[in-house]
Amino acid sequence: MSVLDILVKYQSAFADGLATTFHLSLIVWAAGLLLGTVLGTFGARWKTAVGIPSRLLSFSLSGVPILVFLFWLHYPLQAMLGVVIDPFVTAAVTLSVINIFAVADVIRAVLADFPAQYIVAAQVCGMTHAQIVRHIQLPIVARQTVPVLLMIQVNMLQATLFASLISVNEIFRVAQQINSQIYKPVEIYTALGVLFLCICLPMNGLALWLKSRYTRDFSER
Amino acid sequence: MLEAKNITKSYSGHLIINGVDVQLEPGQISVMIGPSGSGKTTLLKLLAMLETPDTGTISIDGTQYSFPSPPNQNPVKPWPKVTVVFQQLFLWPHLTILQNMTLPLTAGRREASKEKLESLIELFDMSQFIYRYPNESSLGQRQRAALVRALLLEPEYLLLDEITSSLDVEQVAIILTHLKDLAAQGIGILTITHLLHFAHQAADRVIFMDHGEIIEQGGKEVLDAPKQERVQRFFSVIEAAS
Numbered sequence: 001m002s003v004l005d006i007l008v009k010y011q012s013a014f015a016d017g018l019a020t021t022f023h024l025s026l027i028v029w030a031a032g033l034l035l036g037t038v039l040g041t042f043g044a045r046w047k048t049a050v051g052i053p054s055r056l057l058s059f060s061l062s063g064v065p066i067l068v069f070l071f072w073l074h075y076p077l078q079a080m081l082g083v084v085i086d087p088f089v090t091a092a093v094t095l096s097v098i099n100i101f102a103v104a105d106v107i108r109a110v111l112a113d114f115p116a117q118y119i120v121a122a123q124v125c126g127m128t129h130a131q132i133v134r135h136i137q138l139p140i141v142a143r144q145t146v147p148v149l150l151m152i153q154v155n156m157l158q159a160t161l162f163a164s165l166i167s168v169n170e171i172f173r174v175a176q177q178i179n180s181q182i183y184k185p186v187e188i189y190t191a192l193g194v195l196f197l198c199i200c201l202p203m204n205g206l207a208l209w210l211k212s213r214y215t216r217d218f219s220e221r
Numbered sequence: 222m223l224e225a226k227n228i229t230k231s232y233s234g235h236l237i238i239n240g241v242d243v244q245l246e247p248g249q250i251s252v253m254i255g256p257s258g259s260g261k262t263t264l265l266k267l268l269a270m271l272e273t274p275d276t277g278t279i280s281i282d283g284t285q286y287s288f289p290s291p292p293n294q295n296p297v298k299p300w301p302k303v304t305v306v307f308q309q310l311f312l313w314p315h316l317t318i319l320q321n322m323t324l325p326l327t328a329g330r331r332e333a334s335k336e337k338l339e340s341l342i343e344l345f346d347m348s349q350f351i352y353r354y355p356n357e358s359s360l361g362q363r364q365r366a367a368l369v370r371a372l373l374l375e376p377e378y379l380l381l382d383e384i385t386s387s388l389d390v391e392q393v394a395i396i397l398t399h400l401k402d403l404a405a406q407g408i409g410i411l412t413i414t415h416l417l418h419f420a421h422q423a424a425d426r427v428i429f430m431d432h433g434e435i436i437e438q439g440g441k442e443v444l445d446a447p448k449q450e451r452v453q454r455f456f457s458v459i460e461a462a463s
Contacts, residue, residue: 120271121311125325125374126301135328139315 001184003191010178017174018195024092024160024170029153031096036103043104044111051108058101067162070094074166091163099156103149110144143214150207154200171195222246223303223378223409228267228277228288230433237263238274239433245378245409250400252420253413255430256455261413262308264430265380268411269305270298282377301325301374308382308413310367312355318362319351322370334373341369345395360387368396372403379403381412385419397423417459420444429455 007014043051061069074090114137122132164173171192179188223245230238238260245251245268253261266272270279274288281299290296312321323338342348345365350358358366364384371379385393393416400410400423414420420427427443429436429452437449447453 117307117309117311118313121307121313122325123298124269124271124300124303124305125370126304127325127328131328135324136313140313143315 001182001187003187003194006178006182006184006187007191010174013174013178014171014191014195017169017171020088020168021157021160021170021172024088024095024163024168025157027092028095028099028156028160031092032099032103032153032156033149035096036100037107039100040104040107041111043108047112051112054101054104054108058105061098061101066094066098066159067165069098070162070166087163087166087168090166091160091168095156095159095163098159099152102152102156106145106148106152107141110141114141146214147207147211150203150210154203154207157200157203158196222280222282223268224280225268225274226278226280228264228274228279230263230267230272230274237433238267241277241430241433241435243268243428243435243438245411246426247377247409248404248407249425250404250410250412250423251426251428252424253411253428253430254415254417254420254455255436259430260433261430262382263433265305265382265411265413269300269303269380270296271305301371301376303378303380304371304374304376305380306367306371306382306384308384308386310355310363312363312366312370314355317352317354318347318358318366321355321366322351322373325370325374338369338373341372344399345369345392361389361392364388365392372399376408378409378411381410383413383415385414385416393419415459417444417456431455 001009039050039054043054070091073094074085074087078085078090118136118140119132122136127135160170161172163170164176167173175188175192179185182188225241225243228238228241228243229236241264243251243264253264255261263272267274268279270286273290277288279286279288281303284299286296312318313324316324342351345368347362347365347369350362351366353362355363355366364387368381368384385396388396397419400412404410404425412423414423421441421444424441424444426438426440428438429443429447429449431451437443437447437452443452444456447456
């Protein structure tokens with residue numbers, strides 16, 4: 001049975017797994033990009049009250065492997081609290097938290113390093129705060145952050161595979177289940193790799209294109 | 222008139238500007254000279270209210286600002302009626318030279334006067350580089366762009382921080398002529414410079430600063446025959462070096 005045969009025969013199962021993966025990814029991307037941007041902006045604005053605690057949490061999180069964090073939230077925490085939460089929800093929350101802090105770190109760093117002189121120059125030209133944000137700050141910050149954020153989102157998509165380990169029926173778990181039936185690991189995991197290549201390569205390519213198009217060297221001669 | 226009285230400013234306990242009185246008359250070019258670190262740029266920022274004086278008053282055509290400001294008072298800043306062109310220029314890097322010059326107007330949904338824009342581009346010989354980005358332009362080109370950006374705003378007081386430092390002789394002459402035209406239109410101009418011949422040709426009024434104080438100010442006689450020994454010494458060093 002070839003890779004194509006497997007993809008055709010189990011297309012329904014793969015489609016369901018892929019749908020779960022996308023569903024999970026969309027939640028993680030949306031939460032990370034929205035809340036991470038808010039947290040990063042607040043962290044840059046209120047360094048002591050928000051920025052430092054956020055960085056400490058982010059630093060601590062970065063020292064814990066995603067898998068350990070996911071397992072800990074799924075088993076020990078729920079056992080301690082005496083609750084049972086849907087693994088999909090646990091995975092969504094875990095990966096969202098990781099994404100939120102990753103996005104916040106990028107946004108906060110770019111905002112904190114934003115050259116104040118660009119704002120001063122706009123102020124003396126009589127531009128309002130809203131005009132400065134719209135025409136000066138947002139375009140410059142977006143050029144610096146969008147490619148990096150896209151790369152992070154690709155990593156988060158790949159990280160959704162860990163959800164299979166707490167029984168979320170996403171694409172990797174579906175592949176494992178099919179493999180347990182027909183035992184064709186080379187073909188199945190190759191098919192999985194091809195699927196991920198088809199999804200991740202365009203996203204990585206877009207990130208690289210945006211990076212080369214917009215994050216050109218601003219330094220002056 | 223833009224008038225500042227008894228302006229002081231300290232940073233971290235160091236007195237940078239000490240009880241300065243200065244006046245900018247509409248239609249006059251005032252030239253500020255002094256050694257590096259004498260407080261010229263700080264005074265310029267204070268006059269533009271980019272920095273807040275610790276004490277003193279600034280009056281701009283009858284609108285008075287007192288410092289320290291009364292509590293809970295956030296005075297409306299006088300921009301772009303008073304505008305500044307900085308030594309470091311601060312062009313926005315994501316915009317072309319043309320966009321840099323017109324953004325302050327277009328952002329406020331005002332049209333840049335096409336005739337005025339074209340005449341300034343022609344006057345400062347900028348047509349070859351207006352579609353370039355700042356980092357693709359030379360310092361002299363960026364200086365001209367920053368000046369044109371300020372001029373398009375039609376300010377009533379124009380504060381210039383060594384904007385001729387990277388221009389060639391021809392460009393300095395063009396700027397000098399244009400500053401005189403602007404002054405003739407009633408704009409009050411304050412320019413910091415180290416170029417004595419530029420100061421001599423431009424100045425209606427000369428202000429010499431050192432250690433955060435105005436040591437001497439007056440007409441062109443300050444350049445020709447300064448009274449203060451410190452000013453004489455400064456000019457003689459510059460003349461010897463040139």
